[in-house]
């Protein structure tokens with residue numbers, strides 16, 4: 316059977332970048348994707364709720380059986396969001412984890428991600444040196460910076476340059492203009508001594524590399540039919556295919572990585588998604604990019620004589636140090652100066668604003684380490700979500716909804732969780748998925764630092780809303796459930812010490828030279844910025860290193 320140069324498992328943000336970079340440098344790549352294929356023209360981007368029997372929400376019986384995301388009628392594609400019945404997992408008693416927003420489809424979660432894109436700060440790479448907690452990253456901002464440049468040039472990220480060290484500037488497309496509520500909130504933020512900037516997003520403010528600019532239809536969560544926001548289907552996969560070096564195999568649910576007598580990766584065993592037949596595929600180098608938890612699951616399921624505790628797990632660290640960002644408090648309110656003002660089309664554009672982290676940048680906070688950013692959302696989107704927050708009925712109720720429509724603002728904090736060894740995943744041999752593959756049991760533990768951060772962030776959110784003279788409609792003073800933010804990190808952490816980490820600073824397994832893991836699993840700390848731009852920069856850097864090592868015959 317043919318052995319490819321490289322096999323990439325997973326076609327989402329990280330796998331797409333790896334496939335593009337490797338094929339463009341002339342390597343023969345087999346891209347294995349568990350889900351079915353989809354193309355941009357399949358999306359129902361401009362469909363309205365009234366086009367669907369259940370108004371887009373889905374039938375109650377499907378919601379009960381498969382979960383509310385899989386039931387959505389705007390995205391009737393198998394795997395756009397996974398079905399609960401096919402993808403079970405378990406959690407430890409008293410340690411809830413919502414493994415939500417999962418995808419099993421070509422392009423993975425890039426089909427519906429929120430597109431918010433930030434660089435990490437220089438100080439994010441050396442948190443342990445600053446406050447003594449955890450470990451520093453084995454690489455510096457300066458080493459990753461050229462890859463942020465490449466990602467931004469390729470992906471197309473719009474945003475303002477702010478000169479702030481917390482969110483270093485990059486090579487941005489021209490920014491979208493601020494909406495009315497953003498002007499009001501920027502003034503309030505300024506009074507608090509903070510800078511509020513528009514969210515930087517992987518969404519095109521002008522045509523870029525053959526993809527058109529956004530036309531503000533606001534249907535992003537149903538997928539963008541024209542490719543105006545970055546997805547693997549709109550960019551990396553067509554680019555990789557255009558090289559003639561890509562073999563794409565969809566419907567290939569990888570069960571485990573196969574190893575040779577010396578414990579080196581030689582290919583994978585996978586199950587055909589439709590026929591459920593067992594198959595194998597081979598390559599000289601294996602790149603795992605199935606998303607943090609799925610990649611870890613594949614590795615924990617890859618048990619052999621050389622790797623009795625899972626692939627590349629001589630450290631015993633595989634599966635440990637799981638984190639997911641958290642929302643630390645949330646407020647929705649009304650900005651009086653915008654009540655009854657003109658309702659404009661605020662859909663689509665950039666999806667809100669951002670107050671970058673301001674805690675523990677110089678002066679230490681007495682109660683907690685690290686920090687949080689504040690998200691500021693609002694404007695009159697096509698669906699008036701605030702209707703559920705106000706009382707009334709009939710004509711007066713409708714009038715009230717309309718009056719408040721342009722004036723709604725929502726603020727919430729997005730915090731950095733600390734990584735701990737005690738938050739981990741293991742294989743639950745008793746539970747298998749629809750393809751007979753053992754699933755994960757997740758043990759997630761919140762820290763006191765998370766809770767102390769919440770106290771501070773909630774107070775700051777309140778003060779921000781009071782400064783903006785907002786009338787509060789609803790207040791939530793809690794941390795989001797672990798998993799809910801869908802930013803999983805850790806479990807295959809990188810480091811210089813093979814006894815304390817799974818991967819080296821190039822995302823290459825310490826124990827298995829021809830194995831790379833390029834998704835968010837490698838992060839040795841979580842920071843509070845959205846992760847995907849950094850995941851893509853790391854995947855690009857790992858791919859460049861792989862090519863260099865491959866050409867020198869260093870990987871076999």
Ligand SMILES: Cc1cc2nc3c(=O)[nH]c(=O)nc-3n(C[C@H](O)[C@H](O)[C@H](O)COP(=O)(O)OP(=O)(O)OC[C@H]3O[C@@H](n4cnc5c(N)ncnc54)[C@H](O)[C@@H]3O)c2cc1C
Nearest residue numbers: 325327328329349416419423424429430431569834845847
């Ligand atoms: C609603 C939503 C909003 C988000 N918003 C943001 C945001 O604003 N900013 C941000 O930075 N991040 C955001 N994220 C997170 C972002 O989507 C992920 O960080 C990113 O997609 C991770 O890339 P990945 O390659 O690791 O995984 P994915 O993009 O999930 O890709 C993994 C791929 O692997 C495939 N796969 C899984 N298991 C197997 C297997 N066994 N065999 C073969 N293939 C397999 C999957 O089908 C999938 O195609 C959001 C996510 C969601 C769901």
Ligand code: SF4
Nearest residue numbers: 529530532533539663
């Ligand atoms: S708002 Fe823009 S990016 Fe979103 S779906 Fe519409 S065109 Fe695409």
